[in-house]
Amino acid sequence: MALILVTGLWHPGFFRTTELDIVQAQKSIQQLLADPAQGYGPGHVGDVVCNSGRNPAVTAGGSFICTVSIDGAARQLTATFQNDRGDFLISVPK
DSSP states (O other): OOOEEEOOOEEEOGGGOEEEOHHHHHHHHHHHHTOTTTSSOTTSEEEEEEGGGOOOBOOTTOEEEEEEEETTEEEEEEEEEOSTTSOEEEOOOO
16 A cells, blocks of 8 residues: 545644644545555444644644554544645555
């Protein structure tokens, strides 16, 4: 599975800090990983938790870690911001 770009999941925060909505990001990552054509398929992916549930600041080149259950095994992936708009790529779960 290649890196996947996820877009548009940010919102303005306190003191003009742009933060990613981590709940929406987790949902999007789970949907992408469970995609039958490009992911692991329905029923294989669960329990996506990113950045310990905290909204990360959006900074181009910044990243955060997600844990995910795939077929019952805990794995990690890295999400890296591609720009200051909140678009990010996820790595293959390891």
